[in-house]
Amino acid sequence: MRIVVIGAGITGLSIARVLTRYDNLEVVVVDKNPDVGWGVSKANTSIIHPCHEEDPDKHPLRTKLCLEGHDKWYEWTRELDIRVKWPGEIMAATSEEEIRVLEHYYELAIRNRVPGVRLLRGEELFRLEPTLNPEVIAGLYAPSAGTIDPIGACIALAENIVDNGGRLLLGRRVKGIRVGDYRVLGVETTGGFIQADLVVNAAGLYADEISRMAGISDYTIHPRRGQYLIYDRTVQPKPSRIIHSAPTQKTKGVYLVNTVGEVLLVGPTAEDLPSNMRDANYTTREGLEYVLKQAMKLIRKLPPRELVIRTYAGLRPEPSTGSFILRFHEDPWGFIEAAGIRSPGLTAAPGIAGYIEKLIREHVELKPREKWNPYRRDITRPKMLPATERNRLIRENPDYGRIICQCEGVSLGEVMEAVKRMKKIGVPEVTLDGLKFRAHIMVGRCQGTFCRPLTSFILQERLGLEIWSLKFNLEGSFYGVGRVKDLFKKPVEAGEK
Numbered sequence: 001m002r003i004v005v006i007g008a009g010i011t012g013l014s015i016a017r018v019l020t021r022y023d024n025l026e027v028v029v030v031d032k033n034p035d036v037g038w039g040v041s042k043a044n045t046s047i048i049h050p051c052h053e054e055d056p057d058k059h060p061l062r063t064k065l066c067l068e069g070h071d072k073w074y075e076w077t078r079e080l081d082i083r084v085k086w087p088g089e090i091m092a093a094t095s096e097e098e099i100r101v102l103e104h105y106y107e108l109a110i111r112n113r114v115p116g117v118r119l120l121r122g123e124e125l126f127r128l129e130p131t132l133n134p135e136v137i138a139g140l141y142a143p144s145a146g147t148i149d150p151i152g153a154c155i156a157l158a159e160n161i162v163d164n165g166g167r168l169l170l171g172r173r174v175k176g177i178r179v180g181d182y183r184v185l186g187v188e189t190t191g192g193f194i195q196a197d198l199v200v201n202a203a204g205l206y207a208d209e210i211s212r213m214a215g216i217s218d219y220t221i222h223p224r225r226g227q228y229l230i231y232d233r234t235v236q237p238k239p240s241r242i243i244h245s246a247p248t249q250k251t252k253g254v255y256l257v258n259t260v261g262e263v264l265l266v267g268p269t270a271e272d273l274p275s276n277m278r279d280a281n282y283t284t285r286e287g288l289e290y291v292l293k294q295a296m297k298l299i300r301k302l303p304p305r306e307l308v309i310r311t312y313a314g315l316r317p318e319p320s321t322g323s324f325i326l327r328f329h330e331d332p333w334g335f336i337e338a339a340g341i342r343s344p345g346l347t348a349a350p351g352i353a354g355y356i357e358k359l360i361r362e363h364v365e366l367k368p369r370e371k372w373n374p375y376r377r378d379i380t381r382p383k384m385l386p387a388t389e390r391n392r393l394i395r396e397n398p399d400y401g402r403i404i405c406q407c408e409g410v411s412l413g414e415v416m417e418a419v420k421r422m423k424k425i426g427v428p429e430v431t432l433d434g435l436k437f438r439a440h441i442m443v444g445r446c447q448g449t450f451c452r453p454l455t456s457f458i459l460q461e462r463l464g465l466e467i468w469s470l471k472f473n474l475e476g477s478f479y480g481v482g483r484v485k486d487l488f489k490k491p492v493e494a495g496e497k
């Protein structure tokens with residue numbers, strides 16, 4: 001029996017991973033992007049939420065899956081060698097009114113059985129996080145909060161899926177769902193028809209469009225934009241805990257996060273946009289100003305703006321229902337939705353995967369595999385190794401001794417391993433962003449000024465590519481336009497300047 005999962009984001013890949021445990025399921029993941037995790041999952045705050053911000057009366061299923069997902073990430077990050085840290089978080093209050101908000105979340109923490117949550121004031125609070133702004137009068141400390149590499153998680157899941165016999169078909173947009181005799185028959189894609197007995201819709205921002213293709217139109221999705229700034233890793237002070245402002249109805253607040261890459265992330269905004277703006281993932285002056293203003297209230301000293309190395313925006317897929325849409329349809333039979341996966345979708349992803357697995361088991365008999373491999377190792381990072389091991393690695397493969405990125409100390413060996421892994425999971429062509437997310441080049445202070453041309457020249461040499469034809473990411477995002485010398489060689493046509 002074949003199951004096609006539409007969407008190689010954190011939701012679709014988590015579901016696909018869980019389903020590769022079954023012998024009688026052939027798992028195929030389809031995505032319109034040429035790589036994994038390039039939708040909503042790429043651009044978010046990266047928090048594994050403790051889940052005391054989920055109200056079990058308003059959103060019982062979301063709360064349950066957030067809690068389950070949070071706990072499963074302990075296991076999944078170890079099995080899949082995903083970058084994560086668990087520094088805990090402080091929800092900070094700067095007014096008596098905000099203290100009431102903190103008290104509300106403290107009550108939810110008790111109801112949701114979130115471990116170790118405490119309401120702190122004064123010396124104890126500042127001992128825990130000395131970088132807090134002295135104007136902060138109270139903090140709700142949740143020690144189980146974590147921060148993860150969200151796109152690294154997608155890559156790890158994809159590699160594990162392929163290791164367990166699953167397939168990824170990337171760069172194929174789903175155009176239609178074929179239905180016959182009240183059941184799904186497969187998906188029409190830009191790369192042809194794919195037969196399927198079961199279809200999972202995990203299409204993020206576009207899930208409502210996919211559902212409509214199957215004749216289901218009882219919800220819509222609109223984007224809620226979040227804008228961010230990233231400071232260089234050397235800035236001080238950097239908080240050791242995750243700090244954020246008190247949440248509102250619309251957002252979990254503005255965060256300051258010392259990420260797994262050790263850069264300081266500040267954001268996001270929460271701007272509701274109309275449904276036709278699902279590609280508006282750009283930043284605005286007002287958005288970034290707002291984020292900076294909010295962050296200043298939380299931290300003793302915000303680093304100077306000159307040390308911002310990057311800005312970006314992500315779009316939350318907000319469903320009209322307000323909660324996750326997780327259903328197995330009887331008409332058409334076999335159409336399954338994992339839609340409207342708004343925040344805390346990253347946290348909940350392993351929980352959502354388990355829930356979808358349960359829905360499928362209620363309809364189909366699944367046979368567990370005798371041998372299923374839960375493990376995957378990340379690319380070896382020479383800079384993390386003790387000197388003796390690093391030297392041994394370089395003796396075995398001198399590429400690990402050739403530094404490509406000075407900012408982050410990334411070697412050519414890591415870049416070439418990234419190329420190999422991209423090919424293995426079915427990435428149709430090597431892109432610079434694909435290398436960035438895997439080898440961690442172009443993420444440091446210079447943002448690729450030095451390592452991008454160097455990498456591109458080496459890829460030209462080793463893969464036989466024309467340097468200008470390399471893409472950053474999507475169709476049309478070429479590194480160059482052609483050979484400059486060829487432009488001069490071209491005979492000048494009459495009338496051409």
Ligand SMILES: Cc1cc2nc3c(=O)[nH]c(=O)nc-3n(C[C@H](O)[C@H](O)[C@H](O)COP(=O)(O)OP(=O)(O)OC[C@H]3O[C@@H](n4cnc5c(N)ncnc54)[C@H](O)[C@@H]3O)c2cc1C
Nearest residue numbers: 007009010011032039040041044047174204226345346347
């Ligand atoms: C600003 C912001 C901050 C957030 N912060 C957090 C946080 O700190 N913690 C947390 O837990 N959650 C957070 N979230 C939520 C979390 O990021 C999302 O819930 C999660 O990433 C959704 O993943 P997904 O796989 O459902 O969607 P996506 O990652 O968008 O995956 C869907 C995939 O479907 C593909 N697709 C769409 N249409 C088609 C088609 N027609 N054919 C083929 N493929 C298609 C897309 O290309 C995409 O790759 C945040 C979100 C945002 C935007």
